[in-house]
Amino acid sequence: MILSPSILSADFGILAEQVREVEEAGAEWLHIDVMDGHFVPNMSFAMPVIKSLRKYTSLFFDVHLMIERPKVYIERFIESGADGITFHAEATDKIDECIDMIRKRGKSVGISICPETPLSVIDDYLDKVDMALLMTVHPGYGGQKYITEVNSKIRELRAKMGDDFKIQVDGGVTEENLDDILEAGANVIVAGTAVFNGDITGSVKRLMNR
Numbered sequence: 121m122i123l124s125p126s127i128l129s130a131d132f133g134i135l136a137e138q139v140r141e142v143e144e145a146g147a148e149w150l151h152i153d154v155m156d157g158h159f160v161p162n163m164s165f166a167m168p169v170i171k172s173l174r175k176y177t178s179l180f181f182d183v184h185l186m187i188e189r190p191k192v193y194i195e196r197f198i199e200s201g202a203d204g205i206t207f208h209a210e211a212t213d214k215i216d217e218c219i220d221m222i223r224k225r226g227k228s229v230g231i232s233i234c235p236e237t238p239l240s241v242i243d244d245y246l247d248k249v250d251m252a253l254l255m256t257v258h259p260g261y262g263g264q265k266y267i268t269e270v271n272s273k274i275r276e277l278r279a280k281m282g283d284d285f286k287i288q289v290d291g292g293v294t295e296e297n298l299d300d301i302l303e304a305g306a307n308v309i310v311a312g313t314a315v316f317n318g319d320i321t322g323s324v325k326r327l328m329n330r
């Protein structure tokens with residue numbers, strides 16, 4: 121499994137330092153949550169933060185766009201240093217164009233759906249993407265409770281796509297529920313509060329040693 125620590129729960133005053141700690145503890149990905157105050161009822165940060173952080177780490181930048189009209193901004197996120205871009209199927213009617221844009225720049229393509237959105241919405245695109253992100257909380261905030269009903273979608277998608285496909289879960293992952301999530305078939309795990317909780321090194325190591 122791949123662990124993708126979400127910096128949404130980091131201390132932004134010492135962000136580079138905390139990201140280095142995540143990297144030294146053994147993580148290979150970094151989950152970067154971009155929120156626009158429209159697609160989700162909250163705002164976070166965008167290109168300048170990603171660009172600055174790029175200088176301090178070689179972690180895979182897993183950029184999760186919780187924004188409307190993602191196509192308008194994809195190019196700029198790639199220029200800022202994204203290695204993979206995940207956009208929401210609910211946020212655009214130009215899904216194919218978004219996929220092509222990310223693919224043409226040689227970056228990894230992810231498509232995401234909210235907890236209540238059925239898998240059928242992304243069915244037609246699964247063969248064209250590298251990863252599907254099944255949200256396990258309502259996007260917008262860290263520290264929410266994992267919605268266990270999503271596990272049946274994880275199972276269904278794993279059965280359909282086979283072992284190699286990346287199924288990412290995001291929201292409410294803890295050291296306690298991680299085994300059930302992996303058993304359901306997720307293989308890319310986002311964790312925010314479970315990592316940036318005071319003991320970054322210990323948390324990363326415990327989450328990765330499954």
Ligand code: DX5
Binds near residue numbers: 290310313
């Ligand atoms: C929520 C974000 C998540 C968030 C997860 O909208 O997409 O990535 O940081 O935080 P935790 O792990 O605390 O639920």
Ligand code: ZN
Binds near residue numbers: 126152153184310
């Ligand atoms: Zn996220």
